[in-house]
Amino acid sequence: MLFSKYDPLKKKQLQILNEKGEIVNKELEPKLDKETLVKMYKQAVLGRVADIKALQYQRQGRMLTYAPNRGHEAAQIGTAAAMAEQDWYIPGFRDFYAMLYRGVTLEQIYLYWYGNEWGSHFDEGVRVTPVNVIIGSQINHASGIAYASKLMKKNEVAVTAIGDGGTSHGEFYEGMNFAGVFNLPLVTLVQNNQYAISTPRAKATKAETLAQKAVAFGIPGIQVDGNDILAVYVAMKEAMEHARSGKGPVLVEAVTYRLGPHTTSDDPTLYREDSEVEIWEKKDPMIRFKKYMIDKGYWTEEEQKAYEEESDNYVGEVFRKVEATGEAELLDVFKYTYEEMTPQLIEQYETHKKFLEKGGK
Ligand SMILES: Cc1ncc(C[n+]2csc(CCOP(=O)(O)OP(=O)(O)O)c2C)c(N)n1
Incomplete structure (x- = not known):
């Protein structure tokens, strides 16, 4: 139902919580309990603190490299929160928040970016595969996992994520097509953050939306406001139900913005205007999520201050531990x-x- 109502070919985009933090689509507001919402929110705050600090550590010459995630909180946590325990997450290189939500530890994530491959060795039972830096390869891995799940009748959905630029790569088409043909339980999140390093989205494809690429695979596609955690969650819940019930894959495009540099080797001031960044800073997913939580009576400014401080200390402690491990x-x-x-x-x-x-x- 959701997929036919929000047809990407008709330029429809799902939004529930607008940038002012107002509910604009009451009938679709998910009925999430306080505990879940607080968990999602706290993970987003911790993730952002750790993301900002990772960039600082790299600038101080203490971290090898890093791909910042600031601005992607709603897209990733909305997705991760909609998954069932048995599902798999197959990440690209900008999936830090989702990995954290799915049980990868901050220490492992930091170790990886610190340059120690033991950071890809996750705990038993954590259903997240190591980071895929080779663009598009994760779609084929995810398709393969979804195929195995189907053959073994395991009721597990494979969830993967790719950037806007990645949807122009061959492996994206191969993996999505395979999953479509075999009706595999795959859900693909496109984190459309407007740029593939310095290449703007409009120069990477002539398609007006990335969600409409689903048409070529014969599967549902939906475009959502990727800075609205409720919209991402609702679309993802429906997508996962669709995939789990044997109807095949779904493509979800979350329209968002990379607020930081592409990686620590990038200088975004060379290819985008500050005025553009300022527009997107106002659409920051954390501003509206925080307002939503406060309006619901689930969070306060005092709790915010205390939790930011707690997160800051925790992140510092974890990083000191990582620095002490040395090289692989x-x-x-x-x-x-x-x-x-x-x-x-x-x-x-x-x-x-x-x-x-x-x-x-
Ligand atoms: C197959 C392959 N080609 C090129 C690269 C180098 N590369 C790393 S990130 C990137 C751009 C990715 O852009 P996008 O898919 O939009 O994701 P984003 O980085 O914006 O999250 C490129 C070209 C790579 N990692 N893999």
């Missing part, structure tokens, strides 16, 4: 690429071992 072992690169080393990897491992034994670095 070079030989681990060969050992853990596959469950067992292939003959080629064994050869490379032995060569490098000898090299290190002779004092090589």
Whole structure:
């Protein structure tokens, strides 16, 4: 029902909570209890604090690199909160908040960006795969997981995310098409943050929306206000129900904005105007989410202040722990690429071992 009402070809976009924090679509407001909303909100606040601090650590030369997520809180947490416990999250490189919500620890996420691959070794039972930096590859991994879930009748939905630029890559089309043909339980979130590094969305595709790319796969697609956590949640809930009931995949486009740089190697002032950033700062997903929580009586300014302080201290503590772990072992690169080393990897491992034994670095 939601998908036919919000047809991306008719330029419809789902919004429930507008940028002033007002409910503009009362009948679709999700009936989330206080505990869930507070959990979502606190994860978003902690995530933002940790995101800002990661950028600072990198600038101080203490973190290898980082891909900031500020502005993506609603898109990612709205998605993660709509998932069932048994579902899988297959992330790209800008999915920090969703990973955190799904049980990856802050220490693991920081370790990864610190440059230590042990940060991709998640706890038992955490259904999140390691970060995929190769654009589009996560769609095929997710399709594969969804295929396995279907064959094994496991009732697990595979949820993955990709950027606007990523939807012009071949692997996006291959993975989505495969999932469509085989009616797989896959839900793909497009985080349309307007840029693929310096390439604006309009230069990456002639399609007016990214949600309408669903038409080519014969599956539902919906565009939502990606800064509105309620809209993302509602669309995702429906998408996951659709996928879980055997009707096949869904494509959800969350229209948002990357408020920070692409990564720590990027200078966005070279390709976008400050005035554009200012417009989007006003649409910040956290401003309206906070107002919604306060209006509902679920949160106060005092709690905000205390929780920000608590998060700041916690993040600092976690990072100090990460800094104390030092570097990963070079030989681990060969050992853990596959469950067992292939003959080629064994050869490379032995060569490098000898090299290190002779004092090589
Ligand atoms: C296959 C591949 N080609 C190129 C790159 C280099 N690269 C890293 S991020 C990026 C842009 C991605 O833009 P988008 O998909 O819109 O996601 P965003 O970074 O905005 O979240 C590119 C080209 C890569 N990681 N993988």
